[in-house]
Amino acid sequence: MATYPAQDASSSEDGSSPPPPDSESPSTPLPQTFQELGVIDSLCEACNTLGYSAPTPIQARCIPVALQGRDLIGLAETGSGKTAAFVLPILQALMENPQQLHSLILAPTRELAQQISRAVEALGATISVRCTLLIGGMDMVPQSIALGKKPHVIVATPGRLMDHLENTKGFSLRHLKYLVLDEADRLLDMDFGPILDKLLKLLPRERRTYLFSATMSNKVESLQRASLTNPVRVAVSSKNQTASKLLQSFALIPLKLKDIYLVHLLQERTGQMGIIFAHTIHETQRLAIMLRHLGFPAIPIHGQLSQSARLASLSKFRARSRNLLIATDVAARGLDIPSVDFVLNYDLPSDSKTYIHRVGRTARAGKSGIAISFVTQYEVELWLRIENALGKKVDEYKVDKDEVMVFSERANEARRTAAIAMRDMEDRGRGNRMKKRKRTRDDMDQEEK
Incomplete structure (x- = not known):
């Protein structure tokens, strides 16, 4: 497993960081439009095209924090709309400071990575975002060619990403600005810990990091301490909650x-x-x-x-x-x-x-x-x-x-x-x-x- 120290979330300055601050109280009225969250017009237009009529709770609480330039931990039940909660801030930051190899989104499974890639392309359609998908089970050569064209966003599973970092000539993430760890609890349950260790050492320290998870286990707490800086924690659901409808x-x-x-x-x-x-x-x-x-x-x-x-x-x-x-x-x-x-x-x-x-x-x-x-x-x-x-x-x-x-x-x-x-x-x-x-x-x- 990963080498992150297994310490309790309440630990303080004895080698670990204190628990991240929570965002605003869940009782605070939520914004009803993406414009109210601070999302730029072109991305709001993409949301309307995709039928996103109003922000979900996880989007309403995460997006303003992310737009402030803070590291973020998002805890929400499945089906809560968390993909847009991290994709929209990334795309807005990309619009403000365009850069190749700007963002990396890691997912535990091929299907989820493909789904996130589609979301990036759909939400970024109005701003011509280039997104490359790196997953196993597919030929590495077309993926290497796509990386050679310097996409703005990479969506990947950890194993295939590491294969490219080790074997694809000229590919590095030294100038990466944003890292997203989606389904972090699942990433660790699937024994990706050692690969995440290696990846974090290859990424620049000066970056923004978003960690999204359904649960906040000890493993995820340790990953948070190893990869995030003074994060804000946003939780919109209680443990073992199912959808109200x-x-x-x-x-x-x-x-x-x-x-x-x-x-x-x-x-x-x-x-x-x-x-x-x-x-x-x-x-x-x-x-x-x-x-x-x-x-x-x-x-x-x-x-x-x-x-x-x-x-x-x-x-x-x-x-x-x-x-x-x-x-x-x-x-x-x-x-x-x-x-x-x-x-x-x-x-x-x-x-x-x-x-x-x-x-x-x-x-x-x-x-x-x-x-x-x-x-x-x-x-x-x-x-x-x-x-x-x-x-x-x-x-x-x-x-x-x-x-x-x-x-x-x-x-x-x-x-x-x-x-x-x-x-x-x-x-x-x-x-x-x-x-x-x-x-x-x-x-x-x-x-x-």
């Missing part, structure tokens, strides 16, 4: 009937956009095959797919050519997919933090959404722990068992078909899975499987 429920069902209940639930939501979370790659593939056999437009996404296949799955889902995304926790964090009507936990997550990130895929940006969790007879204690972390009891999703069992024959046939297809896939891939290989930087910037 999210309607949560659970269905208590027998384990052996999960597939039948799934088919019944999806039949009730025909045509809606939904993400179904499962524990394993095997289960994700099996459910996708089973549902497609039943006529549901489902597509899987998990960490064992190639990067191009994962991006293709997300593109089809975003374009609504497939309205069901069957996912492992590869899709639980960071991905901003508009208009997801519901999230279904086919398998319960192992902890409340993952639950919150999963259900955060819906009810985003002020919209409403539904989250339903299947709870089998073996998972009642786990569900009670999740409820306890949420600080409230969740309503039960009650269904008529007779109505559910109408689908038993079709569901069981589809399950048998999927089992046969899975055996065939495993037979074809057994040889490749037997080969073990060392984990590389390219592997690291994927989400967990």
Whole structure:
């Protein structure tokens, strides 16, 4: 792991810095327009074009602090609009003092990095910002060529960025002005600590740094002390908070009937956009095959797919050519997919933090959404722990068992078909899975499987 000293956040001048000051009280009335925050007209125009009618709380509290030239720690729940909270100040600073290789934004996963890159390009369209994306799973040569054209903003995963710093001739970040560490808790959970150590040594000390995270763990506190100078901390949500317009429920069902209940639930939501979370790659593939056999437009996404296949799955889902995304926790964090009507936990997550990130895929940006969790007879204690972390009891999703069992024959046939297809896939891939290989930087910037 990283070499940052593991000290408590309340430590003072005994080798660590004191806790950063908080921003204004959350009870302070928030500005209602980006102009009121101090954002320049050209960027306000971009916000209007993208449908950003009013700043979200994290944007309203972070942007004025960032525009004052302060280092910043932003703590907010998933789906809060934090990407614009750091992109807008960076672009405004770039407008005031144009410079090549001006800003670096680090993200833990390829999908999140790609999403941030799109946001930079969209918000910077009116000011002709050049943005380069550096992620694993892609050819380094086109990326090196793009770096040679000296972009204004680089969005990268840590492993691929370090590969370019070590191997791409003429590329350095010695004159960087802004560094953003997005999903900082996730960066450290994925063992990027040693790479971050190296990167921080290569970056100039005279820079502005923004750190955004869903949680403020000891690791993140240590990273803050190593990378930020006298930061302002902005928190707009309490621990384990879900979106206010999210309607949560659970269905208590027998384990052996999960597939039948799934088919019944999806039949009730025909045509809606939904993400179904499962524990394993095997289960994700099996459910996708089973549902497609039943006529549901489902597509899987998990960490064992190639990067191009994962991006293709997300593109089809975003374009609504497939309205069901069957996912492992590869899709639980960071991905901003508009208009997801519901999230279904086919398998319960192992902890409340993952639950919150999963259900955060819906009810985003002020919209409403539904989250339903299947709870089998073996998972009642786990569900009670999740409820306890949420600080409230969740309503039960009650269904008529007779109505559910109408689908038993079709569901069981589809399950048998999927089992046969899975055996065939495993037979074809057994040889490749037997080969073990060392984990590389390219592997690291994927989400967990």
